Amino acid sequence: AQSSARPGRWVAAPPGVALGALLTRQRQELEQAELASALLAEEYRAEASEPAVHDLVEVVTGAAAVARRLHQVRLGAASEVCALVTGKPVAVTGTEEGSEERAASRGVVHRVVVEREVLSLPSGILELSAALGRDERCRVVDRVPTKLVIADGTTAMVPLTGRGAEPAALVVHASGLLESLTGLFEAVWREALPLRLGAGGCGVREEGVGPDATDLEILSLLLAGLTDASVAKQLELGLRTVQRRVKGLMELTGVSTRLQLGWHAYERGWVARSGPQAVTGTTATPGTTATAPRTLAAPGAAVTPSAPPAAPPSAQVAGVR
Template structure:
């Protein structure tokens, strides 16, 4: 816990032991810590340099612990000051970078990373640098980055970073696939599954994306894409796959289970059918004996389920998903009936 102020495990243990006894000699402390006396004395010397311990002036060879509230408080204040200085330096560098590249050239929007070590390191940086959300598409064919870095995810999650991850079904058959997914779900990550994902992809904070460039047999390389039209396409790809995927949840005994896909219920389909027939929201509400707000709420829910923002898009989605009949022989133009080849419906 005290590693942030520069203490290793042996030094922290020595300080804790010294605090527990108040004062002690090297042999006694070494026995308490189960460490060689040389290692114990070395740790005490390091604590002395940090101002956490001192040799007793009244008794030679005896060490005394400095009060934690004073000594640790001073070290923490120093660490905060150094962090503030580093943040100021980072802000100045960022401002200098922005002023030099107010209108970045095309080559500044993408970055090619080559080599297994470099790709793995950049992947780690994306996660550790995220402040709000990480989105990922994960294949069942680990190459440079085998699956997902659990340690990086744990550290990011501890900072409040949320994860949305889509895996392809093959991941469930990997040796550690189930255990890693159970750990991710235990960290409250949102994980979904599809039969196949189109490509590996990692997106950090909706500003930076990383995709592989080479396949098997070639030197590993990846493309890091900054905010741009290409980035928006990659983000759109993720959202499209996310909408189609089935959620995973923790099952009994800590296993992983798929949740059934959510679709429109019978009332939703009635509302859709009447709207596609050209009826207004008010007419649909009267016909189905529902409140107007209930109809509008159901339409909004259908749009969210379909991942669309307009009623026209919802009509196309309902047509493609089979939520509405494409061919109803004998239709007279009322009640949502359509003839073959008439194309997708439109909502009022």
């Protein structure tokens, strides 16, 4: 600093006074740099937490590449493979390179819905017979919207190109799109009919796997308000037999509750829609008229009547005596 006693001469000043302003300015600049660095780090973390598009969807092109990727998807399944199979010969096939057999040998559950057209293909019955022989659960429907394979609910594969183009497919990982594809499969599965093959190798549709006379009697009594134990006593069956048959009806209709079973029984005509006439081929249980459909009781529980929307005023339970 300049000396006040001797103009034109410089003398030493206290460091705290001389450097204080400089240190304050540099400290402010450092704080601003730290703030900018923190903002950049936050933006980086936000970007890193959002998966890139290629991490959610893969595009696979070429017949060999599609077949290889499908093979990997199937073999990578640990618990379940769900598939929709069309009758059109596209790259994403229902059986590829023996991957189904390998997955089934590891205990992987297979649920497959095939178009009815598949049954008319030269190798259709043979492949379905092999699938049923591996204890795969197969159902049939008039038409499926697209060919689809889902492994463990975490990876899906669908065809990408149409007829005449180079085979290509999308591999979809965990995302909203995968959830939509899973929902599509479950909707088709619920509407499809269980498939079994007769001795002649023909696909047996609903008439072959629908409720038999005993099933209709059980359903009739449950809809009338009887408990499982009462039904078993009335029909001289074991309690477990009654419960097993009810479970079979639930699997047949693709439902998880007895309330849903009651509604599907009405929709499928197991409970007559109107008037005293029962389902074709059966007769109404004598003296059994209910507001349809009633809620099927849980084992050992009573029943509370529950009418579906837009149901007719009354419907008679179909049964065989």
